[in-house]
Amino acid sequence: MTMQSWLQVGVTLAVIFLLSIPVGRYLAAIVTERKTWLDPVFDPIDAAIYRLIGQGAASQPMNWKAYTCHMLATNLFMAILIYLILVFQDYLPLNPLKLPGMAPMLAFNTAVSFITNTDWQGYGGETTLSNFSQMAAITFPMFTSATTGFVVAMAFIRAFIVTDGGANLGNFYRDLVRFTTRVLLPLSLVLAIFMIWQGAPQTLAASVVAHPIQGGEQTIAIGPVASLETIKHLGTNGGGFFNANAAHPFENPTPLSNWLLIGLMALLPSALVVCFGRMIGKPRQGWVLYGVMSALLLLILPVTIAAEQDGTPMLAKAGIELQATAGQPGGNMEGKEVRFGITQSGLFGVITTSFTTGSVNSMHDSFTPLGAVPEFIGMMLQNVFGGKGVGFLAALVYGLIAVFLAGRMVGRTPEFLGKTIEQPEIIMVSLALLIHPLVILAPSAWSMIEPYGLASLSNAAMHGYSEVLYAFSSAAANNGSAFAGLNADTPWYNLALGLVILIGRYPPIIFMMAVAGSVAAKPTLATTIGTLRTDTIKFGAFWLGTILVIGALTFFPALVLGPIAEAFAMHHGYSY
Secondary structure, three states, X not given: OOHHHHHHHHHHHHHHHHHHHHHHHHHHHHHOOOOOOOHHHHHHHHHXXXXXXXXXXXXXXXXXXXXXXXXXXXXXXXXXXXXXXXXOHHHOOOOOOOOOOOOHHHHHHHHHHHHOOOOOOOOOHHHHOOHXXXXXXXXXXXXXXXXXXXXXXXXXXXXXXXXXXXXXXXXXXXXXXXXXXXXXXXXXXXXXHHHHHHXXXXXXXXXXXXXXXXXXXXXXXXXXXXXXXXXXXXXXXXXXXXXXXXXXXXXXXXXXXXXXXXXXXXXXXXXXXXXXXXXXXXXXXXHHHHHHHHHHHHHHHHHHHHHHHHOOHHHHHOOXXXXXXXXXXXXXXXXXXXXXXXXXXXXXXXXXXXXXOOOOOEOHHHOOHHHHHHHHHHHHHOOOOOOOOHHHHHXXXXXXXXXXXXXXXXXXXXXXXXXXXOHHHHHHHHHHHHHHHHHHHHXXXXXXXXHHHHOOEOOOHHHHHHHHHHHHHHHHOOOOOOOOOEOOOOHHHHHHHHHHHHHHHHHHHHHHHHHHHHHHOOOOOOOOOOOOOOOOHHXXXXXXXHHHHHHHHHHHHHHHHHHHHHHHHHHOOOOO
């Protein structure tokens, strides 16, 4: 990596870190309902929404079962609504191009994708969806799915601080409303104005006609792009108004907008960790977790940028200059926008997969094999910060396992935040942990042996396998980005990826909420000299080691068969 690359990465990460502190404190104030200077603005808005849904529904205390059931029922209702909008798009307004309704299987895949914060797309947005569908079926769930993940994480944290035995882990509807109105909506409004200033369209028109200098006419798709782009990145949603995603100049017009979108993807997930420390009254514990996640990010980020800058022997044989000079960037520029270059493309790629957003400003299918490995790792581990809520819970899964292992190793009772971690909790945590690799590895293997899975491959051998593995990793991690070389709009992939998205999202949440109910019912133990402290650098290192060891044992063989094997093949002069 060049000094310029280090400077770009360092400044970006430093700004994210500095902003995450005040934002994390603000999130904690919202969750704990402490007064903020914005209350006079938002209290009337919240009150009006509570009257619409019923004051009782928004004030009744919920235990873990009630909280989970209301979350699932609300998500199911919204998913059905999204599905109907997509299927009957041709009968709905704001469709001047008269686009037909979406095929039922693709609509199923899209509905479950966007309601789960995955935002996987098996279609080209500008040629498939009307403006009404883009707003009502795509932008709308970007708010609710992001909020769902956040409030579930908040309910889990409350389990460690409540004193009522778990009878009140919060109210799902109240949490949903407060996070939406006090965080996502105001930030999205301000940032959408910024994106319009940078050049992103915001209009209900479907297209404009341009007259190129060489003559003729060109129809250019437009629409309510700026509003989608802000919540897409702020809510770690992903997806794209256009098929080219954030590489499209209307979605990501300038280097400044590119820098903003990278920051938005990382802001709330990193702030959530700060919020965690303040909620439990132990900021040091939050910083230990922040350090673990940061270490994971810093381990993988340089790999992508360095690998892309170095290129491959195959590029050198093709006569491409791999060394950066004043006149050209060197390295592997295939699939990248020249206006962003290698560093901003690599940084965007690692951030979008580590923070489970799924937006892309370059084609990951064109990355070098080693340059793509960190993207796999971010989705497979799912806790290199991760998205809001579910990724955070994934990090706590590893933390609880680390507590249990460390406690057994040193002969102490495993405790986390004053709660004893025993066999029932470990069983549920283990189930939550095992679901993720199961829904990645099993369907990937099946797709590589069945004709209907292989028919979608545009590349043979190891790279084709990587495309499939990436797709199911992205679906299971609620990421939504794609390797771009796989035709996923087929009955098999629409159904399989849709089911993986559902299973990868909801069962882990249910198991972790069951853990919350179990630990909330336990008394909080006083800290003694025999307590295994989890807020030390030493335990943070053990936590990090647990993640790396379990992750390597689970996913390294799959990576060896794909991008790692392809990297060795390329360096020995073979192209696949």
